[in-house]
Amino acid sequence: MTRGFAEVKQDAPKPKPKASTALRRAASASLPIRSNPNPTRSDIQPIFTYATAERYLMQNLRGALPKGAVSLHDAWWVPKWTDSQTGKDGEVFLFANGSFVCWGLGEDEAQRFAQEVLANSGAELAPLKEAETEDLEFVTDPEENTRLQGDLIVLGRQPPLSSEDTIPMDLPQSVLPRETVFARYAFSQALSRxxxxxxxxxxxxxxxxxxxxxxxxxxxxxxxxxxxxxxxxxxxxxxxxxxxxxxxxxxxxxxxxxxxxxxxxxxxxxxxxxxxxxxxxxxxxxxxxxxxxxxxxxxxxxxxxxxxxRMELIIIALIAVEVVICLIRDGPELWEMVSGKKEEESQSPETQ
Structure with missing residues (x-):
């Protein structure tokens, strides 16, 4: 049964908007959906993006992820992860850029996923001193088209994909509809970036x-x-x-x-x-x-x-030192030579 708007707003985690983005400035566009629930639409649920490192070594994640995780193009996809404290179910996309995106899970659950799954995986390259986050919200409604409306993602109908190879046939069961898994992947990749x-x-x-x-x-x-x-x-x-x-x-x-x-x-x-x-x-x-x-x-x-x-001054100083050394070493001899010449010059007229 769909709950009223006031109750949904109370339960949903309060966003921490980044006011500089057009997404937050266009938040009013999502008000018609937020304020007019209908029987086919789900409750508003959180999307939380969490960056813990500069990069993830994707090959190191294989052994650390929960059972059922699969490689989905440029990401690892965890179709179902249950938080050990709240019991909430959600799905997680992990990308090589050092971030992961949680659907249906909030900040606390994302932190516990990082602690329980990533902390000892050896996949974090240059871990961050302080995690970077981004949050959004979504609803599912099979009667609506999949789209971004304001600051709310609507998951519903979508055009058929061009290639049959895009969606593997053996995808595991997820907590969210299978039909929109690649729409969620596309939105997640943009959020992770x-x-x-x-x-x-x-x-x-x-x-x-x-x-x-x-x-x-x-x-x-x-x-x-x-x-x-x-x-x-x-x-x-x-x-x-x-x-x-x-x-x-x-x-x-x-x-x-x-x-x-x-x-x-x-x-x-x-x-x-x-x-x-x-x-x-x-x-x-x-x-x-x-x-x-x-x-x-x-x-x-x-x-x-x-x-x-500085090098010029050093060179000048070295030349000066060399001149002084020459004067000390050869000075007496030079003086004798100069003095001798003067005496000869002074005596030569008397001789004549």
Whole structure:
């Protein structure tokens, strides 16, 4: 039996919106669904994305995942995971970018999944000090079309897929309808990208904060404020950001190859990617990296000039030392030679 809107809102986890995204600004578009429940529509349920590392080693996850987990294109899919404390059932998609997406599970359940499944798997590459999260909500309604409406995903009817090979015949039973498993996969991949991008954004903000005092130090003292080794380390950190943003197998700008032959799934993926402004945020991060690289280049040139000036002073000092040594070693002999010549010059007129 479908519960009233007020009860649904009370039970559903309160979202922590990221106000900068168009998805949150368009939240009002989902109000007609939220405020008008009908008999065919399910309760509003949470989607929670949780990033715990910079990357997951996907081959290491095989032995750590619960029984029934299968590889689904670029993700591991856990069709049913039951929380040990609340008893809630949900499904989980895990992606190589270091994040996983839970359908029907909230933040507490996602944390326990990370602790119970991922913590000892050896799959987390460069674990994060603090997990990055993103949350959303969904409903199922077989009488509606699958779509993103405002900040709510509706799972229902969808066009047939172009290829019969897209959906394996031996998919295990899930807690959610089998017909929309790849729609959920497409939405999950967009969500995981957004969360992984948030990890880079947070790390880059910390980096920019750490180098923010350098221009002021240069203004006040005329010195870069960093040694050569520290500057090279900062440059390496910056290059790692750009590599993570643009050069990984799954970068943030390209549409995955999987969707090229599935326009319906590509539409789901792009609709959520656009709502989360992934491409705009990627350009913004690239611009910040470019600015930081330009500042690094200026500081590096200043260090090079300083080193060159120092080398010039050292060379001058060495020449001066060599002159002094020559004077000490050969000075008396030179003086005798000069004095002797003067005496000869003074005596030569008298002789004539």
């Amino acid at each position: 957004s969360t992984a991008l948030s990890v880079l954004e947070s790390s880059l903000e910390e980096y920019l904060t750490s180098v923010a005092p350098l221009p002021r130090a240069l203004q006040k003292t005329g010195k870069p404020g960093l040694g050569r080794r520290a500057l090279v380390m900062k440059l390496g950190e910056l290059l790692r950001f750009r590599q993570g943003l643009n050069l990984n197998r799954e970068n943030f700008s390209d549409t995955p190859d999987f969707y090229w032959s599935e326009p319906a799934l590509e539409a789901y993926f792009n609709s959520l990617s656009n709502a989360l402004e992934i491409r705009t945020r990627t350009r913004s991060v690239n611009d910040k990296i470019t600015y930081a690289a330009e500042m690094q280049s200026v500081l590096r040139e200043l260090l090079t000039e300083t080193s060159a000036h």
